Amino acid sequence: MKDLHNCENCPVHHTENLIRLGIAMDRVDYVVALAGNPNTGKSTVFNNLTGLRQHTGNWPGKTVTRAEGGFSYNDKRYKVVDLPGTYSLLSTSTDEEVARDFILFGQPDVTVIVVDATRLERNLNLALQILEITDRAVLCLNLMDEARRHQIEVDSRALSRELGIPVVPAEARQKVGMDKLLATIEEVATGSYVCKPHRVRNRSRSLNHAIEQLSKKLSEQFPGLPNLSWVALRLLEGDQSIIEAVQSGDLGKLGAGLLMAPAQ
Amino acid sequence: MEQLQNKNSENILSLANNLRWGLGVNLHDAVIESIYEDASRIARSTVQLKGEKADYNLERKIDRLVTSRWLGFPIMFLLLALVFWLTVAGANVPSGLLASLLVDTIHPALKSAAAAAGLPWWLSGVLIDGAYLSMAWVISVMLPPMAIFFPLFTLLEDLGYLPRVAFNMDNLYRKAGAHGKQALTMSMGFGCNAAGVIASRVIDSPRERLIAIITNNFSLCNGRWPTQILIATIFIGGAVPAHLAGLVSAGAVVGIAVLGIGFSLAVSWGLSRTVLKGEASAFSLELPPYRPPRIWQTLYTSLIDRTIFVLWRAIVFAIPAGVVIWLVANVEVGGENLAAHFIDWAGPVAILFGLNGVIVLAYIIAIPANEIVIPTVLMLTVITAGLTGVGSGAGVMFELDSVTATENILRAGGWTLLTGINLMLFSLLHNPCSTTIYTIYKETKSVKWTLVSTFLPIVLGLVVCFFVTQLWLLLS
Numbered sequence: 001m002k003d004l005h006n007c008e009n010c011p012v013h014h015t016e017n018l019i020r021l022g023i024a025m026d027r028v029d030y031v032v033a034l035a036g037n038p039n040t041g042k043s044t045v046f047n048n049l050t051g052l053r054q055h056t057g058n059w060p061g062k063t064v065t066r067a068e069g070g071f072s073y074n075d076k077r078y079k080v081v082d083l084p085g086t087y088s089l090l091s092t093s094t095d096e097e098v099a100r101d102f103i104l105f106g107q108p109d110v111t112v113i114v115v116d117a118t119r120l121e122r123n124l125n126l127a128l129q130i131l132e133i134t135d136r137a138v139l140c141l142n143l144m145d146e147a148r149r150h151q152i153e154v155d156s157r158a159l160s161r162e163l164g165i166p167v168v169p170a171e172a173r174q175k176v177g178m179d180k181l182l183a184t185i186e187e188v189a190t191g192s193y194v195c196k197p198h199r200v201r202n203r204s205r206s207l208n209h210a211i212e213q214l215s216k217k218l219s220e221q222f223p224g225l226p227n228l229s230w231v232a233l234r235l236l237e238g239d240q241s242i243i244e245a246v247q248s249g250d251l252g253k254l255g256a257g258l259l260m261a262p263a264q
Numbered sequence: 265m266e267q268l269q270n271k272n273s274e275n276i277l278s279l280a281n282n283l284r285w286g287l288g289v290n291l292h293d294a295v296i297e298s299i300y301e302d303a304s305r306i307a308r309s310t311v312q313l314k315g316e317k318a319d320y321n322l323e324r325k326i327d328r329l330v331t332s333r334w335l336g337f338p339i340m341f342l343l344l345a346l347v348f349w350l351t352v353a354g355a356n357v358p359s360g361l362l363a364s365l366l367v368d369t370i371h372p373a374l375k376s377a378a379a380a381a382g383l384p385w386w387l388s389g390v391l392i393d394g395a396y397l398s399m400a401w402v403i404s405v406m407l408p409p410m411a412i413f414f415p416l417f418t419l420l421e422d423l424g425y426l427p428r429v430a431f432n433m434d435n436l437y438r439k440a441g442a443h444g445k446q447a448l449t450m451s452m453g454f455g456c457n458a459a460g461v462i463a464s465r466v467i468d469s470p471r472e473r474l475i476a477i478i479t480n481n482f483s484l485c486n487g488r489w490p491t492q493i494l495i496a497t498i499f500i501g502g503a504v505p506a507h508l509a510g511l512v513s514a515g516a517v518v519g520i521a522v523l524g525i526g527f528s529l530a531v532s533w534g535l536s537r538t539v540l541k542g543e544a545s546a547f548s549l550e551l552p553p554y555r556p557p558r559i560w561q562t563l564y565t566s567l568i569d570r571t572i573f574v575l576w577r578a579i580v581f582a583i584p585a586g587v588v589i590w591l592v593a594n595v596e597v598g599g600e601n602l603a604a605h606f607i608d609w610a611g612p613v614a615i616l617f618g619l620n621g622v623i624v625l626a627y628i629i630a631i632p633a634n635e636i637v638i639p640t641v642l643m644l645t646v647i648t649a650g651l652t653g654v655g656s657g658a659g660v661m662f663e664l665d666s667v668t669a670t671e672n673i674l675r676a677g678g679w680t681l682l683t684g685i686n687l688m689l690f691s692l693l694h695n696p697c698s699t700t701i702y703t704i705y706k707e708t709k710s711v712k713w714t715l716v717s718t719f720l721p722i723v724l725g726l727v728v729c730f731f732v733t734q735l736w737l738l739l740s
Contacts, residue, residue, distance in 0.1 A: 088296075090292075090295070090296065118553065120307045120310070120311050121303055121304055121307035121311070122303075124302075124303035124306055124307055125299055125300060125303045127303075128299050128302055128303055129299060146553065146555070151313065151314040152311060152312070152313055152314075153311070153312040153313075153314060154310055154311050154312075155310045155311075155312070156310075158309060158310045159306070159310040162306045162309065162310065163306070173555075173558060198302070198306075200298050200299050200302050201298075201302070203294075203295070203298050204294065206286065206287060207287060207291070207294070207295075210283040210286065210287060213279070213283065214276070214279060214280055214283060217275070217276050217279055218276060220272075221272045221273065221276055232280075233295065235276070235277070235280040236280055236283060236284055236287065236291060237284075237291055237292050237295065238280075238284065243277060246273050246276055246277060247270075247273055247277070249273070
């Protein structure tokens with residue numbers, strides 16, 4: 001079995017699954033996903049990154065399906081996918097499934113989590129769930145101007161320490177912080193910044209034990225599967241779409257794909 | 265090998281099942297709680313509040329006002345009326361300027377150029393009197409109101425007002441057995457029904473999504489706003505003293521829009537009690553903070569994304585329709601043109617509904633795009649009423665430089681206040697445009713529901729016009 005991390009600079013995204021998810025993958029070096037709660041400015045960040053003018057609006061749930069765009073940065077081509085805004089990844093509505101499947105099976109090289117600095121606690125609920133299923137993320141602390149207006153101060157360095165991922169304060173509507181965001185996306189994509197994402201603790205001992213047991217079984221059946229403990233947790237909760245992925249062997253394809261050496 | 269794999273998969277699932285029993289029923293809640301706990305701890309250690317939350321309180325006060333049980337709807341209607349009034353009042357002058365340029369100056373120039381080039385009369389008729397003039401009409405009539413209406417609407421959206429509308433409407437939709445998010449798709453429909461139909465994807469339950477798609481047509485779309493505004497100005501505004509005309513006609517347009525909302529509620533209710541039975545599902549709607557709108561960007565995106573896009577679509581549909589109009593007005597069978605044949609035949613039936621043959625024919629020709637209903641009506645009226653001295657001959661779609669001129673033609677064609685009211689009602693309640701019908705088919709993948717969405721509004725429209733007409737005749 002090859003060492004999965006023998007190439008720090010190589011893209012990690014899952015090309016075959018991304019194509020199956022409907023993403024055109026020719027001439028792309030890295031894949032960036034944009035996730036976050038509704039109405040936090042994901043589409044504005046998307047437009048800033050890609051130079052596209054997707055209609056934005058102060059209107060939760062505006063991005064119904066994924067929007068795609070791209071940009072070049074330091075001679076590398078990035079594909080950006082704007083995921084629908086969701087409050088969680090744990091229920092079964094369509095937009096949540098779109099977002100979750102994309103991050104879980106598409107394995108973007110970087111997931112940019114756009115959060116509303118004025119509503120950090122609620123936004124962190126989603127951020128923590130995303131960090132359960134991906135290792136490579138950047139937190140874009142958006143709407144800093146509004147936070148200032150409301151006299152809210154967010155310690156972005158402490159936040160970065162807590163979450164184990166880079167945190168970039170931004171005011172996307174004023175295009176503030178976008179250069180830093182680009183540079184940070186590059187650092188995470190190329191592996192020069194290695195994330196150590198926060199994982200939810202304080203679970204009961206019996207739950208941890210059950211997760212461990214099931215993960216072991218899963219890794220025997222689907223060698224190379226990332227996010228083992230997350231998949232195990234979802235199975236314990238009886239998540240229908242993950243159960244189906246086990247039955248159909250789709251989970252296996254994901255693992256097998258990762259075992260192959262990266263294309264480049 | 266395959267079988268072995270299946271067996272292993274079953275093993276994993278049964279292990280998961282067994283373990284689940286040992287974990288108790290509150291597993292999902294416990295998992296979520298542990299996430300929330302962490303989130304709350306991290307937020308506490310990284311977020312600091314300086315001073316009082318003065319702005320929040322202001323926002324909350326505004327929210328309590330605009331979503332209040334008693335004032336929510338009146339404020340909504342007032343805002344809408346203000347937007348329409350600004351649109352009506354502001355669009356007149358630029359419309360006139362565009363018309364005098366495109367129709368009074370360029371059209372004769374094109375005609376004489378065609379004559380100089382020796383084009384046969386029918387070719388210059390089809391191209392210049394049909395295709396070019398219909399395009400010119402659409403531009404001069406639609407561009408100014410859209411250039412005012414869309415930025416204003418986008419400003420309201422940018423400010424964060426539309427989710428409050430949805431919040432106000434949510435309860436009503438749920439009582440009607442539909443999804444609360446239908447309030448959002450309905451608001452989108454005010455721009456364009458095809459967009460509203462696509463937006464219905466935000467609704468997860470297929471039943472509720474279908475209801476949202478079928479009823480989206482009851483949101484007046486931008487193709488119908490100009491018709492409503494023009495007819496209201498002529499017939500409703502004309503029936504009251506001059507100083508009240510602007511207000512009353514804006515009020516009438518709001519009235520039609522509200523009637524549309526009423527119909528979307530009533531039809532949703534009817535559908536969810538009969539063919540699409542089921543309970544309304546719950547959802548959470550976050551009221552976003554009010555954000556100062558970015559004026560320039562709003563102007564830019566609403567001009568490029570909406571105005572130009574919609575205008576382009578209208579032009580694309582208006583050009584072939586102009587050709588068709590010219591043909592039905594100029595191809596003669598048995599000494600009369602096709603249009604006259606149809607109007608004579610449909611007229612007696614249309615009278616029952618307070619409409620006339622011209623309107624029926626106009627709506628058939630205008631299936632591709634609602635925008636061209638009014639020019640078609642005007643042109644056909646001139647032909648059948650045998651008016652002379654207006655426009656430039658039979659079958660020419662022309663622009664009239666003032667509302668008064670339009671009024672004179674319609675009145676000469678036998679139009680009354682009742683015809684105007686019925687046209688406004690029928691414009692609200694008739695089949696969706698061809699783009700929307702196609703979009704409905706693409707979204708539902710069902711011929712049956714596409715047909716229902718197409719014919720249900722027509723039937724409703726005819727019923728409503730019939731009763732309004734008969735009541736009117738009884739009372740007057």
